[in-house]
Amino acid sequence: MAPTPLDLIPAAIDRFGARVRAVPADRWDAPTPCTEWTVRDLVNHMVSEHLWAPHILAGETLEQVGARYDGDVVGDDPAGAWARAAELSRAAWLGTDLAGSARFSFGEAPLTVYADQMLVDLTVHGWDLARGAGLDESLDPDGVAHSLAYARANVDRFSGLGIVAPPVPTTSTDPAVQLLSLLGRTV
Template sequence: MTTLALQLIPDAIDRFGARVHAVDGHRWNDPTPCTEWTVRDLVNHLVGEHLWVPHLLAGESLEQVGDRYDGDVVGADPVGAWDEAAERSLAAWKSTDLSATARFSFGEAPLTVYADQILVDLTVHEWDLARGSGQPESLDPTAVDYCLAYARANAERAAGLGIIAAPVRTTSTDPAVQLLSLLGRAV
């Protein structure tokens, strides 16, 4: 299953990047489903996440990376910042051995767990970006199925860490709606 996450990450990076490139210039300050973030803030979050990837996959600790990616990492060019971070992240994922472990904010974990989390982050935030910037909201079904299985298995632990919003009740049988609802999005 984790090998599949690693296989899905390049396409997820490309899909998120396509959404970043499609943001109309006047929409960067629009709100997103992540209530504290505008479209620009959301892209800033993903740029920061993907700037971290090469460091963590290379075995660097959080302390070694420090605060260099805190704050505004997109500057005046969110699209260019995303492209650069995505390129670095992709190169790191393509050359990594997922049998290692790394130290994260939540403790030490296998890199396979990190791959799962990055895929979920890309997939769910792709929808957040689409909704916030007025783009079509469809998601890749294979990525959704994988992320839904991961989210179901880890929702209670993630909620306990305070990193996701409380689940939103849904009666939908659509896997994308189930995933988004489980991760606190009202669809």
């Protein structure tokens, strides 16, 4: 039986964290494949997402959480900020059963969809981080397989929301390259 996002998220959090800790001091301002984000900006985005996760998984609304995680949430210590957010996020994911739903900026959705999206973000942004920081770009095959299936099923919706760049054509049979290309990355 294939692992679920809930099975894969804790290890994906750890892999992303290992890359954050490995960012060389002179690469925090380097560009990433996310054209509007530097390495630091990308980590800031992921820290914010993982600070939100415990609230969403606990059933809080967007209004209840408010704007507390907007803007700069990493300060002078992006790696430390990631470590703190990751610890809270991991605990929340391990403590949930994904039976419910939550209200997101795009509307009401099952928590299973949120788990899919979180795994895609950890996987693809892990590659973005590695590319921007000059680190090993290899990806977890299980995370790629699940993320690719989710992305294939939702790429048209993603494009309509403007949250990813348009797909980049590829003839590669490598699932990681297919995933990254589908989500607008040139590999």
